[in-house]
Amino acid sequence: MAAFSLLSRGGSFNKKRFQKDVERFNATKVNGSEVSSGPIASTSKAELPSDLDFFKYARKDTGKRKATKEAAEEGHDSDEESQLGQKRRKLEDKAGTSKPSKQRVVAKGTNVPSACSSFEDMQEKYQFPSQLMANLESSGYLSPTGIQENGIPILLESRDLAAISPTGTGKTLAYLLPTFAQLGSPIAHRKDGESSKGSGVRAVVLAPTNELAHQIHNECLKLAQGRKWRMVLFSKATASTLADKAVREKIDIIISTPLRLVAALQSGHLELDNVRHLILDEADRLLDSEFLEQVNEVIAACSHPELQKAVFSATLPANAEKVALGMMRDPVRIVVGLKDTPLPLIAQSLTYVQTDASKLPTLVTYLSTSYEPPVLIFTSTQSRASSLAEQLVLHGISNVDCLHAGMTKKEREDTLKRMRAGESWVLISTEVMARGMDFKGVRGVINYDFPTSVQSYVHRIGRTGRAGREGTAITYFTDQDAPFLKAIANVLLQSGSTVPEWILKLPKASKLKRRQMGKVKRGDQVTTSGRIGRADAIRKRFVCILTYIFVSNLSTN
Numbered sequence: 044m045a046a047f048s049l050l051s052r053g054g055s056f057n058k059k060r061f062q063k064d065v066e067r068f069n070a071t072k073v074n075g076s077e078v079s080s081g082p083i084a085s086t087s088k089a090e091l092p093s094d095l096d097f098f099k100y101a102r103k104d105t106g107k108r109k110a111t112k113e114a115a116e117e118g119h120d121s122d123e124e125s126q127l128g129q130k131r132r133k134l135e136d137k138a139g140t141s142k143p144s145k146q147r148v149v150a151k152g153t154n155v156p157s158a159c160s161s162f163e164d165m166q167e168k169y170q171f172p173s174q175l176m177a178n179l180e181s182s183g184y185l186s187p188t189g190i191q192e193n194g195i196p197i198l199l200e201s202r203d204l205a206a207i208s209p210t211g212t213g214k215t216l217a218y219l220l221p222t223f224a225q226l227g228s229p230i231a232h233r234k235d236g237e238s239s240k241g242s243g244v245r246a247v248v249l250a251p252t253n254e255l256a257h258q259i260h261n262e263c264l265k266l267a268q269g270r271k272w273r274m275v276l277f278s279k280a281t282a283s284t285l286a287d288k289a290v291r292e293k294i295d296i297i298i299s300t301p302l303r304l305v306a307a308l309q310s311g312h313l314e315l316d317n318v319r320h321l322i323l324d325e326a327d328r329l330l331d332s333e334f335l336e337q338v339n340e341v342i343a344a345c346s347h348p349e350l351q352k353a354v355f356s357a358t359l360p361a362n363a364e365k366v367a368l369g370m371m372r373d374p375v376r377i378v379v380g381l382k383d384t385p386l387p388l389i390a391q392s393l394t395y396v397q398t399d400a401s402k403l404p405t406l407v408t409y410l411s412t413s414y415e416p417p418v419l420i421f422t423s424t425q426s427r428a429s430s431l432a433e434q435l436v437l438h439g440i441s442n443v444d445c446l447h448a449g450m451t452k453k454e455r456e457d458t459l460k461r462m463r464a465g466e467s468w469v470l471i472s473t474e475v476m477a478r479g480m481d482f483k484g485v486r487g488v489i490n491y492d493f494p495t496s497v498q499s500y501v502h503r504i505g506r507t508g509r510a511g512r513e514g515t516a517i518t519y520f521t522d523q524d525a526p527f528l529k530a531i532a533n534v535l536l537q538s539g540s541t542v543p544e545w546i547l548k549l550p551k552a553s554k555l556k557r558r559q560m561g562k563v564k565r566g567d568q569v570t571t572s573g574r575i576g577r578a579d580a581i582r583k584r585f586v587c588i589l590t591y592i593f594v595s596n597l598s599t600n
């Protein structure tokens with residue numbers, strides 16, 4: 044990996060020598076306004092349909108805001124506005140993300156709590172600590188997104204919730220804010236008599252990958268600043284520290300993957316009987332056959348009668364939704380935007396490459412001309428991800444990184460750090476990065492290998508176009524992928540991207556066929572020649588030897 048990293052990144056970068064390249068990546072000022080002449084072009088703030096404008100890009104002044112603005116221009120301050128509120132508005136004006144516009148929200152359930160269109164309204168109504176408000180502001184969260192406007196009041200009214208909202212629309216805050224607001228004092232700092240919340244862990248957030256759990260933990264740290272809540276990201280190391288009952292009694296929140304938590308429960312080193320809030324992030328993944336048993340074990344351990352359950356995802360197929368609603372009490376279900384549909388901020392396209400061998404030259408050509416870094420590239424397996432990263436480095440592409448579950452924890456962490464620091468321009472990964480990961484600046488996603496399902500497609504491409512930014516998503520397809528093309532083309536159509544006429548005319552694949560989407564056979568290695576890779580060759584030879592032994596045994600008997 045070290046040699047790979049050196050090849051990819053080089054030892055040092057001579058800015059003088061590569062002046063032209065530096066200029067391409069730096070924004071320059073033309074006529075006083077900021078433009079970019081290079082691959083990092085500035086995001087245009089296109090007008091969006093209001094019901095899909097999750098981050099209020101289509102900015103409109105409402106009467107109240109207009110009046111406040113006019114008053115401010117005339118040198119008057121509105122009496123109604125708190126100082127914090129005014130500060131927020133100024134920041135909003137600066138960021139260009141002000142004022143909620145109407146979004147399409149469908150809510151189902153009995154007595155659905157009404158939405159709150161600002162964090163101030165939420166605080167006024169539900170009286171949560173002012174420190175939380177200050178932390179929202181310092182994190183740059185000025186006004187709530189659709190899922191936050193609707194989901195936070197539901198959770199604050201202690202209702203169970205199944206929430207579906209597109210990728211990158213702020214679901215994490217939608218469940219963390221109400222959780223913190225209801226948590227009460229940190230256990231470790233409770234005054235005498237404050238025992239109504241009992242002792243031991245009071246909130247659990249489950250996520251399907253370590254990386255996502257880590258990211259949620261970081262979000263918790265931001266929101267809880269100034270409060271002494273103890274938040275634990277469950278890992279092997281923390282699990283052994285928590286084996287001490289006196290230590291784990293003082294924990295307020297645990298963020299974990301199901302497997303780790305179940306291991307601690309089974310070894311008797313964790314009790315969840317005081318948990319009041321259980322959240323499943325990426326719920327459809329957590330409720331699929333790989334995780335369901337573990338998730339059920341966690342749910343069974345959360346035995347407090349006041350347990351509130353919430354599930355969040357950008358996609359929730361009917362079967363997962365049935366399981367989710369089945370484990371809740373009088374739940375509310377909300378869908379923000381269109382179900383299973385990416386935001387129109389993501390410009391999606393399909394690229395025909397005929398065979399697997401044609402993908403590499405297509406990608407190298409793309410990355411050799413002016414593209415907008417960073418891009419995230421998805422392959423179907425770990426070995427193909429590593430192999431593609433090596434090939435790109437060999438083809439002279441700069442700042443290539445790779446991340447998959449086969450790498451060590453340290454390697455994965457280092458890669459993520461480089462990505463967040465903007466040092467990675469091309470990150471190649473597998474499904475492990477497809478869900479939840481939030482790199483705000485990702486300009487594009489390339490599905491080098493066809494996604495394994497419609498849900499996989501929606502989550503993969505959702506790594507771009509986050510928090511109101513624009514992005515592009517390119518999906519390569521070969522002849523082998525053709526039977527599954529229509530299903531993905533429908534997603535493009537639904538979210539406003541154009542699809543060639545001939546694809547729309549393709550017959551609809553049967554349910555059985557669609558299930559095979561993720562099972563297309565590809566070589567272990569990425570090659571330009573169309574030859575099968577080394578690992579495939581070894582496997583083939585092994586099969587030949589076994590067949591030979593089997594046949595010779597038959598003939599001797």
Ligand SMILES: Nc1ncnc2c1ncn2[C@@H]1O[C@H](COP(=O)(O)OP(=O)(O)OP(=O)(O)O)[C@@H](O)[C@H]1O
Pocket residue numbers: 183184185186187188191208209210211212213214215216356357478479480481483505509510
């Ligand atoms: N109210 C807000 N104002 C501005 N930015 C926000 C707000 N809420 C969240 N964000 C930012 O939006 C980005 C996406 O948030 P988040 O990761 O929670 O999305 P998500 O809906 O959970 O996406 P995914 O489905 O991919 O998991 C984050 O960078 C977050 O900091």
